[in-house]
Each structure stands twice: as structure tokens, then as C-alpha cells.
Amino acid sequence: MRHPEPSDGVLRALGSTEPSAEGTALVCGIRRTRRLELLREVRETAAPGGEAAEHWALLDEAERHDPAATADVVQYPATGVWAEETLRRLRTPYGPPADVGHLGALAAAAALRAGIGFKATLRPAGGRLLLPTLGLLRPPRPGPLALTERSWDPGDPAALPLHALPDGRTALDDLDPYRASATVPAARRLTPKGHKRWDTQWSGALTLLRRYDAARAEETGRLLRSVVPLSGSSRSAGGTLPAAAGSVLARAQPPPALAAVLVHEVQHGKLAALSGAFPLHTADRAARYWAPWRDDPRPLEGLLRGAYAHLALAGYWQRAALYGARGAWAQHARIRAWVAVVLPVLVGCGELTAGGRVFVDAMAAAERAMDGLPPPGGRYAVARAGVERDRVLWCAQHPNLAAFTVG
Template sequence: MDHPEPSDGVLRALGSTEPSAEGTALVRGVRRARRLGLLRELRELPGRARTGEAAEHWALLEEAGRRDPGAVGDVLHYPATGVWAEETLDRLRARHGPPADLEHLGAIAAAAALRAGIGFKLTLRPAHGRLVLPTLGLLRPDRSGPLALTEDSWDPGNPVALALHALPDGRTALDDLDPYRASGAVHAARRLTHKGHKRWDTQWSGALTLLRRYDTARAEEAGCLLRCVVPLSGSSRAFGGTLPAAAGSVLARTQPPPALAATLVHEVQHGKLAALAQAIPLHTADRSARYWAPWRADPRPLEGLLRGAYAHLALAGYWQRAALYGARGAWAQHARIRAQVAVALPVLQGCAELTAGGRVFVDAMVSAERDMDAVPPPGGQHAVARAGVERDRAAWCAAHPNLAPYAGG
């Protein structure tokens, strides 16, 4: 393990979902250790990853790192670099299937060298007329064939260059360029138009304004933990998502600022929990889908129930703060989500597969939910929400009679 096991205090801080310096430090440390471990494993793998052009690219990365470790770290720890590293390792290990894209290592090295400001010469082969430089953008050379790169190759003002779009906060990129920005069945949007970027700018600015107004600490946490947002295509059913390999990235659809703010709160929690699970096992359960998750119709494995409860607990807290600020409809959102979390937490707490650390974590979630009693919603909104959740539970148990014991109650 390249990072220390989290203390009970850090587990409790993370379990509450509330932002904390200790929790943020752990998440960032785990992500960094995981990424460096992947790259080290990739470099040490026998075969093409260590010889020929790959050796030249590794050498350029090392040279750039000596000049400017921070700049090179930005490239190596960029979310899409993680997706590439995991996919490349899998393909190099496999005897059959698609070939590994080792050419992209050269693009990573070139981006690092450009960011570090060192002199270099490198020849790369653009794919489909485009050469992506992670964290910078892409080059669209006006001729086919290999492209000779030097320290003067990147000029955002040059027509052949297309810079990565920076969102208005200046800390987060909107990545619609990198071929490794998403993976698997995730439908990332294709490169957006200028109008599409402007629409994102408006929605992002509005979402951050709401986050900062209602929950300053969560707004700051999102700024610390997010490197980029990847737009989802219009055909995607999901409003947001995260990829464990793309730590520091959130997938999101265009949506009104209030919904986007909630999506960011929700997905940042998924990223935090994914990092924690890499640092310490929280349970020993298998992937059997048998639990009722009030926010979904399909049975979920214990891991899915835990992930959902954690993200929804944070949302309940966010909407409570928004309601106290006077946001329209926030009390109803808080009451509904809290009622869902309140019936899931006893199921988690009673799970025998929780590890010692997992029990500390879940107990902290339970305490955080109970603390919301200090400021209940007005009228009978909480009772109405609980009654609605109980109706949902009865319907789910009727549809899944063999799994009724895993629905609590």
C-alpha cells in the first residue's frame, strides 16, 4: 500500500459526507498513488511498453519531470490519462483483442514537455487527422502522415490548434476532445460547437453560484477534487456519472443550474467513496444484486446500496442548506431524499459483511442523517415523504418477494 490506512477520525469525517481537509487529503493522496502505481506497472511490463519509441517517450517524461514536476504531474494525473493507463495495461496483458495504444504515451510525453517548457523533438502519428495533447487540446495538421513536434508546436492562436475549453471558474476544464475522456458504454458527447461551450459556461457559472450560496464548503470541495467535466451525449439517460479510472472527472449532461449543482454534489461523493475503497476495504460482500435501493427499481449489490446511500446523504444535506437559504422546492427535495436514505441506512448498519472500517464509516453516515433532525422541514413534509417511501418499499417487495428480507423494514 502506497498510502497509510485512514484513521477512524478520517473515516468518520468522510462518512459524514461533509468536506474536510483530512478527507480531501486522503482522496487526493489515494488517487495520486493509484495513478503512479499504474504508470509504474505499465513501464515495467515486459515488451513494447519498455522498448523502441516507448522508451524514448518515457525518457522525455522523466526529463520534463526534472524541469517542472508540477506541470508534468498535471498531465500524468489528468483523468483521461488514468483511463488510457488502465486500458493499455489490460490490452498489453491480453493475448487477444484490440492492440494497445502506446502511441498515446508519446502524446502524453509531448504535453508534459510542452507544459514543462523544455526543448524536445518528437515524431508522432496523428489518429484520424488529430493529435490530442492531454490538458492542452489537440492539433489538426493540414497534411497527413507523421507529425514532428518541438517545443514551439503548441500555440493556441494557431488555426491548427484547438485548446481544451476552460470553464468560467478557471479551475475545471470541459473535456470534449480527449479520446480517453470516457470508456466502455459511456456515451460522451462529441466535440461541442462554440454555442455548446457557451451553454455550458452559463450552466456551470449558475451551478457554482448556487453551490457557493447554499453550501460553500461543498463548492470548495468540488473545486479541489474536480479536474474536468466530460459532457454526456443527448442520448444518455443519466444526468451524471463517474469513472473510477478517470479520478477527478465528472460526466454530466447539460441541465439547468439547480440540477447541475445537485449532480456535482452527488458525483463528487462517488469519487470520494471510490478513493476510500482503494485505501481500505469497507465490506466483504459479493456482487449479488439483492438489496432494495429506494432511488432505483432494480435490486442492487451491497456496494451499489452503499454508494447510492452515501451520495444521497450528501444531497439531503445540500438541499437542507438550500432550503434554509430559501431555495424554492428545496424542503421537498430534502424530505424525499432524506426519507430514502433513512430506510437504507439501517440495512447497511445491520450488514454482517461490513469490515471494522466500514462499520465506522456507516455509523458516521447514520449520525449525519440523525443530525438533520435539528432543522426539520416545515409542516408534515417529512412524514409525507416517509409514507411515500414505505409505499415504494411495499411495491418493490411485491415485485421481488424472494428479496424482501433485503429491503429492511
């Protein structure tokens, strides 16, 4: 199944980074289609018959009874990480075995949420059974566990429910074994104190988003299904995994910083979905471009994704500054200066597709529109001068790549 090519109007709306009903619908549709394709590939690649066939049948039955509840389990971000990893292992003759048994947990979670009668025998790992979107079961005895429609009770001491953040639409996922990849240091199960801290910071971040940019707050609610806490050892403030569409990884941090992370990472998720379905350029992965927000050279894809997320962030800080947020003008000037110096490289790129050209031109138009409300006191000019000094220094350090920056 392939989505029809988006219209230039939808591409322009997405390229501007401004939320739109059409853009959100396209992103959600792409994510849904990709997830269903991935599950179908797992189904076709895994050995037929046995327990797997029973699990698929239960998932199909749950979908017939409650399509919305089943879709939430299937579309849950961690399900995508499991599906991609399982498919990769099924196609690799050597290496760790694929966790096909997790399909039973998906099916059982869908059946529980659909409210249908069922029986399923599953094998907990390490004495725990994860039911996606619901939480963990801790059986009193080792060995296979027989599940029925009465097996899940959030109030049972043997259950650890998935923590819901205060908005009611987003989960704080510190349980699912597939909530992050092996290279991402996700935090372990938080304490009640840790959950309370996240509730406070999340509520504060949403309050700021709604105050400064109500449309982005609504977009965040529609596109973000889960937040995965990063471990304390992580140096990153936030991140996204393309396989975990609809999820953001983030450190616990004060509300102003968390709100900015959400703006930034939601854009990464939007562009990952769009470019995965509709290539915006034909460039290779060679790291040759200067990105002011990083020290290392970036491929064109990395430059585009970084510029896109920072463009949204510059707009957010501009709105926050107009509300009088402390330090917002400085943030806006610095980040806009980064984007402004990169956009000519993107606009002048000969490897953009037709859709990519529309998208990047819309980015450039959105950046130019910021001239209507400039920071006071010449702050933007000062920021541009600082970025230019950084560019000259970087080119001196990377003379073979100097031609890929703006001169």
C-alpha cells in the first residue's frame, strides 16, 4: 500500500513546520501504513503454524471487535521497534533468535483492551510479562502463564500499570523492553517519586506550549503517544527513533527546556515519516556539510532534519519572547541564525526531488517571515556574526569540505 503523493499545499504546510490538519493526517497515515506493512512482513517471514498462528488469530479477532483499541496496540511506538528488530533477526541466519513470542503479548493486550473472551499461554521473560499499552504482569510462579480476559487488573499488586502523564493522551514508558534501541540508554523503571517529578515537569511543559503556541501543543498531543525517559548517563536532552514513530526520548528537565525538546523532537518525527514515504532528495549519505549546531560534518539528510527541527524551535522561541519569556529572544536569535545560514545550502541543492524543492522553499519562506518580528537591540545581527565566525573556523578545520558551506 502506498500513499498518494501529497499536494504542494500539504508539502508547503509541512515545510513551514506550522501545524496543519492536513499535515498531521498525512503523517499519521504514513505511520499507520508503514506499521501495518511491517507487521505483514513479520507474519510472512515467521514460521507458519503453532503458537504464532494462534496469536495472529487472536489479534485479528480483537481487531474485528474493537479496531480502535487494537490499532492503539499495533501503532504503539515500541511495537515498531519490536517489529523491525524481529524482522531483521528473522532474515539473519546467524545471531540472536527473533522474539516472535512477543506477538502473543501484543495479541493479549489487544484482546484485553477489546474486552473479548480469550485464552492464551505466554512465557514471561525474567519473571515479567509486558502487555503493550497496559503494563507489566509479575506472575507468582515461574513458567508459562495462562491468560484470560480476567488476567489484567491495574489494582492487583502483581500488576505494574504503564504510567499515564497528566494530559491523559501520552504514556511515560519506563516498562516496555522495546521502548528504545540497544544504543539508547533508556532509564529503568522509575520510582513513584520519579513519576511524580515527570508529572510536574510534563504539566509545566504543556502549560508553556499552550501559552506560547497552542497549535503546537495540540500537534504534540496528536502525534506523541509515549515519552521514554533517558537514563541519567545520557548526554542528550532528547531524541527520536524512526522505528518508534510517535515516541520521544527525553531527560527529566525543567519545563522550559522540556517544552523546547518536545517542539524539536516532534518535528524530527514528522520529517522522518514524510521522507520515509516520499524521498525529498537523492543525495547519498556522505558527511560533507557544515551544521552550526554540531561539530562533525553531516550528510544532506542530517542537515535537512536538523534545519527543519531548529526552524520550528526558532518559531517557538519567537512566540515565547512575544509573551515575555525570559531569555527567549536570545534563544530565537541564536537558533534562527543557525537555520538562516544553512537554508541557502538546502535551497541551492541540485539533488532535491520536486517535492523536496517545494518543502525546502516553504522552510525558507517561513524563516524569512520571522523578519516581521525581529529581536530588539540588534540581537539577530550579533547572532549572525557569531555564526559566521564559527563557519570560517569550521571551514579552516575542514578545507576539503569548505565548498559545501555558504561563502
